[in-house]
Amino acid sequence: MxxxxxxxxxxxxxxxxxxxxxxxxxxxxxxxxxxxxxxxxxxxxxxxxxxxxxxxxxxxxxxxxxxxxxxxxxxxxxxxxxxxxxxxxxxxxxxxxxxxxxxxxxxxxxxxxxxxxxxxxxxxxxxxxxxxxxxxxxxxxxxxxTRVLYYRTDLAKKAGLKGAPATMADLQKAAAAYRDKAGTKWGLSIQPSGLDAVQSFYPFLYSAGGAVLDDSAKPVVNSPAAVKALENYGSYYSKGLSDKTFRPGYDVTKDFNTGAVPMFFSGPWIVGLLNDNYPDLKGKWAVAPVPADKASVSFAxxxxxxxxxxxxxxxxxxxxxxxxxxxxxxxxxxxxxxxxxxxxxxxxxxxxxxxxxxxxxxxxMETAEAIPAQPKLTEITSKVDEAIGAVTQGKSSAKAALDKAQSAIESLVG
CATH class of the missing domain: 3.40.190.10 (Periplasmic binding protein-like II)
Known part of the structure; x- marks a missing residue:
């Protein structure tokens, strides 16, 4: 047939x-x-x-x-x-x-x-x-x-946490509890700067109701929602919950295995890596949806x-x-x-x-968002990478960094 x-x-x-x-x-x-x-x-x-x-x-x-x-x-x-x-x-x-x-x-x-x-x-x-x-x-x-949250369930118990963080506010509370009560080195691994830092930022941006380009491909990267999202992202670095040193080729699964990093966002291929490389970790980790701000939205x-x-x-x-x-x-x-x-x-x-x-x-995936196709998309996202780096390194406020990105992106969009 x-x-x-x-x-x-x-x-x-x-x-x-x-x-x-x-x-x-x-x-x-x-x-x-x-x-x-x-x-x-x-x-x-x-x-x-x-x-x-x-x-x-x-x-x-x-x-x-x-x-x-x-x-x-x-x-x-x-x-x-x-x-x-x-x-x-x-x-x-x-x-x-x-x-x-x-x-x-x-x-x-x-x-x-x-x-x-x-x-x-x-x-x-x-x-x-x-x-x-x-x-x-x-x-x-x-x-x-699409990216979801990976977290150590055994260390969550030690930190007095119940289940996965449901909201963005819970995510930061969990990061602090892991560090302060479970003795982890960091609370959450997110990329501080460098190429494609924007991919690490998308779950924060989209969940807050922000975007780099709107549906008609108009740049909106300095909207109030986007500024709020980058302030939230930056606060992990100012509070010492995330590592502000960017390491190209960094393998988060090693630090996840030792417990230095108890939470990170990543894609589906990580499941196989953890199962193959760290079989002893089985039963000590889980995945959860992106914690919700206005909504729970990841990037596709x-x-x-x-x-x-x-x-x-x-x-x-x-x-x-x-x-x-x-x-x-x-x-x-x-x-x-x-x-x-x-x-x-x-x-x-x-x-x-x-x-x-x-x-x-x-x-x-059902709510995930994709950035609209543009001829100069690589250059557009690199302007957002620069804004993220300026904020995580404490060189700029989120608003100033995103205003700068917005005007650069305006000249790159058809």
Whole structure:
């Protein structure tokens, strides 16, 4: 049955892709999904390495298609993509990190998503939003990532704490209790400065009702809510509850294991790291939602799959992406990588439906927010990184730092 359904969707995909090319596309006729062809795919990091195995399984079911996967390190991926786009040599399918999808969409390098094939309602809202630029979808969500609170339950008892902190006020009280009553060195690990400090700040910012850019991509980083959030963030450093020294490549799990750090925010991959590297810690830690301010809101990261606007193999590319992003493909990908599915139907069965830690991530994803795609997003967020660093190092008030970021960001937004 599944096979028949797939062939039907196959024909549909091919037909819609032909319509696509007919109405403009890039002018070159599409070879169609069933023709003998080689699809080129670029993917990053661990995903790039694991995707080759999935490609082999796909080839067995689609003997006419050869899928050539090229993995690239995250550190060089952006330059590689920029160089390929400039030379009109982009692969048929590419994984896009949420921070630079807007840049390639603006260049005209990406094919808009066929929303008859890929439906917004099948994915977490924040996952779908990461693929939107200027009101048009360019990326199909592949996997998601959101941050939740990890905390030491055994040390919480020692500190006289009951359960996880429910509010932002509770979070700071808990940080102080861990340090003062349970004898931990710090109360909470959050990033004080440096590249991507903004990711550490997002749960505070979004939960307070703030944002870097609003829904119409207008900079709002110095709103009263944002200032309040950065004051709260900064207070962990002025009270000695968080370490203000930034250590690139810092591994928080080591300090979590020794008890030097009893709480931190991070993504789903940490669960596996703790289980594998510190089995003796089992039963002494748990995950909890982001403590609520106005609400409990975390940030959504992850990756989308995109098709090159110049590809003459759009029908096959679309079918391969459909294979990776339907519920079955997403469950398979989770089993291989532990990347959280962007497709919500994949969460309805198995470990994803029953595991208590995973349930916390799923709930958090339902309200998580993504920063709107922008061509200069990397520069925009680096201005927020600078503001965070100025506050945590005691060089500026939150308001002054965010006013400065706001005026810098205003000149970077289209």
């Amino acid at each position: 599944h096979h028949a359904a797939r062939t039907a969707s196959f024909a549909l995909v091919a037909a819609s892709a032909l319509v696509l090319t007919a109405c403009g596309g890039s002018g070159n006729a599409d070879v169609g999904a069933d023709a003998k062809q080689t699809l080129t795919v670029w993917a990053m990091g661990t995903e790039g390495e694991k995707l080759a195995d999935v490609a082999k399984a796909y080839e067995k079911a689609h003997p006419n298609i050869t899928v050539k996967v090229t993995p690239a390190g995250w550190d060089v991926a952006h330059q590689k993509l920029v160089a390929a786009a400039a030379a009109s040599k982009l692969p048929d399918v590419m994984q896009m990190g949420s921070t630079y999808l807007g840049e390639f969409a603006e260049m005209g390098a990406l094919e808009p998503v066929d929303t008859k094939v890929f439906k917004k309602g099948d994915f977490f809202p924040a996952a779908w939003d990461q693929g939107i630029y200027d009101g048009e979808a360019y990326g199909v969500p592949w996997y998601v990532d 990261g992850g990756s989308s799959l995109t098709i090159s606007a110049d590809s003459p193999r759009k029908a096959a590319a679309e079918d391969f992406i459909a294979y990776l992003t339907d519920a079955k493909g997403q469950t398979d990908w989770y089993e291989r990588t532990k990347d959280l599915p962007a497709n919500t139907q994949a969460w309805d069965a198995g470990e994803l439906a029953t595991d208590a830690n995973l349930t916390v991530f799923r709930k958090q």
